[in-house]
Amino acid sequence: MNEIYLDNATTTQLDPWVLEEMKPFLLQEYAAPSGHFGYQASLDAKEKLEQARATIARSINAEPEEIIFTSGGTEANNLALLGLARALKKPAHLVTTAIEHESVLNTLKALKKEGVEFTLVGVDQNGLIKLDEFKAALRPETILCSVQLVNQEVGTIQPLKKIGKLCAERGIGFHTDAVNGWGRVGFDVKKTNLSLAALTAHKIHGPKGIGALYKRKDVKLSPIMYGGYNEFELRPGTENLPGAVGMARAVEMMKPEHIEHIDKLKRMLWWGIKKDIPWVHLNGSIDRGAPHIINVTFDYIEGESILLHLDMQGIAAATGSACFSKALEASYVLLAMGRPHEQAHGSMRFSFSRFNTEEEIKRTLDALKGIVADLRKLSPLTPDKEA
Ligand SMILES: Cc1ncc(COP(=O)(O)O)c(C=O)c1O
Structure with a gap:
């Protein structure tokens, strides 16, 4: 696990x-x-x-x-x-x-x-x-x-x-x-x-x-x-x-304090990503969305690659919906929201529970920074001057 x-x-x-x-x-x-x-x-x-x-x-x-x-x-x-x-x-x-x-x-x-x-x-x-x-x-x-x-x-x-x-x-x-x-x-x-x-x-x-x-x-x-x-x-x-x-x-057992906790973790991860990683987009709304889900597009790289690298560091997340990640197809949800194919491919979903901790979010942020930077160095799509 x-x-x-x-x-x-x-x-x-x-x-x-x-x-x-x-x-x-x-x-x-x-x-x-x-x-x-x-x-x-x-x-x-x-x-x-x-x-x-x-x-x-x-x-x-x-x-x-x-x-x-x-x-x-x-x-x-x-x-x-x-x-x-x-x-x-x-x-x-x-x-x-x-x-x-x-x-x-x-x-x-x-x-x-x-x-x-x-x-x-x-x-x-x-x-x-x-x-x-x-x-x-x-x-x-x-x-x-x-x-x-x-x-x-x-x-x-x-x-x-x-x-x-x-x-x-x-x-x-x-x-x-x-x-x-x-x-x-x-x-x-x-x-x-x-x-x-x-x-x-x-x-x-x-x-x-x-x-x-x-x-x-x-x-x-x-x-x-x-x-x-x-x-x-x-x-x-x-x-x-x-x-x-x-x-x-x-x-x-689902208590309001659990919802507050997961909402806090969700915001912590998103603001951390936004602060430290360039070329990212949130899919959905941070304030009006569910407390337990964020979906983020990392431009120029595939969500699948991020997923595999996170997994190697012991972190489980998802690209698109679980079924679609198996099919390696762009997410039909993101396509329906008007995202172009490349962005729909580069998206990751992070979802939280009361058993997650702030420490885990910090470790995930650190891992993501390194993984995204490394993958972008390899990607032919990354704009040269800023890579
Ligand atoms: C919105 C939604 N509907 C239905 C299902 C299916 O639920 P279950 O796994 O209990 O069959 C899921 C589970 O992934 C879901 O997220």
Whole structure:
């Protein structure tokens, strides 16, 4: 494991307290929580599952029966989009943004094969949805708009309240992929007029493999998997009780002082980079972005090269989104924000958690200064006189 981990928008360390909370449900109280087995251990497990559901509901101002446990954010987004479109059983139209996570974009591409149309709305240079374009994209047959809370690459926070109001005025459903914002950027499903919202535990120091979909009571979905009748007949399979307990504990442990801490680290790294390294650009907004993400372009060099050199010094960060760094393609998020290809290639994402320290940020800054200077000496693109 890298000594310094600055990739907390991909996943986070499990908090040891969360693990302690989960342990009894892995080792001693392992009965299935469906509650229909008729023995005490299962009834106790069911009670614990319902407590976890209530805690998660409270964190977004929902009712417990509006929370459906899933295997994570990807499944929650799939259930929201496929489930709603299939429940309607007629050709329909959805609206989303060009910078959503693949679990939204690829689900919509799959829905297209079922006759469901969708429109991608553009974003401005900071990654904010273009509201005029959004309004123009709405059609009489639009059933749902899906706009994320926080962008996974640049940390842009979308104006969900405004979008929710526009949807409510037109009787259109509103879904948010809140996976990279939940617990770090507050949101309230009622004030935001949300019909659906996807959550995950592993981005906030909970376990991997558990998430949830918020579904407002009156919203009708079709299941996307078939089996037993758990989770309000929307998600079959034996419930992941240790995961649910861990997820609830994880969100309870997200405190305002943690957010202040990660916001401070984010600013420290950005101001340090800006002060000591020439030819850098911030992608997104430092003051209006999420507290845990910055995305920086280092001109004339590849993000991949920086990533590898940081890794050699024990520092984990990311270029673009995790999936795209594998494909070595320029980030579609940065391209949608109007960045030229070369800049989209030279970008790095640093993302923070409460377990990071100021000392780690200082070490990362020192490492970056050396790496960027060395790579620029080798790059044929670096302007001669200033190299
Ligand atoms: C914005 C966003 N949505 C969805 C997901 C997928 O979540 P999960 O890993 O829980 O399936 C991620 C994770 O990378 C994400 O950042």
